[in-house]
Amino acid sequence: MKVNKTEIEGCFIMEPTVFEDKRGYFFESFNQEKFETLTGAKPFFVQDNESFSSKGVLRGLHFQKGEHAQAKLVRVLDGEVLDVAVDIRPNSKTFGKVVSTLLSSNNKKQMFIPRGCAHGFVTLSDTAKFSYKCDNFYNAASEGGIIYNDPTFNIDWILESEDLIISEKDKFLPVFKEAVPH
């Protein structure tokens, strides 16, 4: 597995080693020992999630607050998404930085988003199956979010805004300055 640092402290993009033969392929999608050695992070994952989305579906930007913050290791099982992490940790040296990367079932890349960062993705393929591990449990009361088109970040979501499919909850999220104390 290759681990690449990103512009966000503690956020990594991993490229697993894929073994191909006449039967198909094999790769380790998570190996705790290698993960810890290569990243220095020691998340203890307690929840796995999977979602299915049609082209244009944008989920995010989401996070959980306080003691319910979640680190996430995300990947695409089928299809392609643009995956985005935003550093909203006020005490971080990379506060306000954005990392976006294409994750697909072809490139098999994964992104590790540390606790305290916001996360979202948009589906670029006809459909996408998305899977992620979390190091803390879902807690509805602690959910937080930032509107996907926040002018501070000006994230290029690749698709035209009229082609985006967004939940009612996500359409009315606050801007960064309101969502996070500065």
Ligand SMILES: Cc1cn([C@H]2C[C@H](O)[C@@H](COP(=O)(O)OP(=O)(O)O[C@H]3O[C@@H](C)C(=O)[C@@H](O)[C@H]3O)O2)c(=O)[nH]c1=O
């Ligand atoms: C996230 C989550 C949702 N749910 C429920 C709540 C709701 O009824 C339904 C759909 O929830 P949402 O609309 O919040 O799902 P979604 O918009 O896919 O939320 C996810 O977005 C991505 C970007 C993330 O980073 C995740 O952490 C999570 O916030 O599933 C759980 O039961 N457990 C969970 O862990």
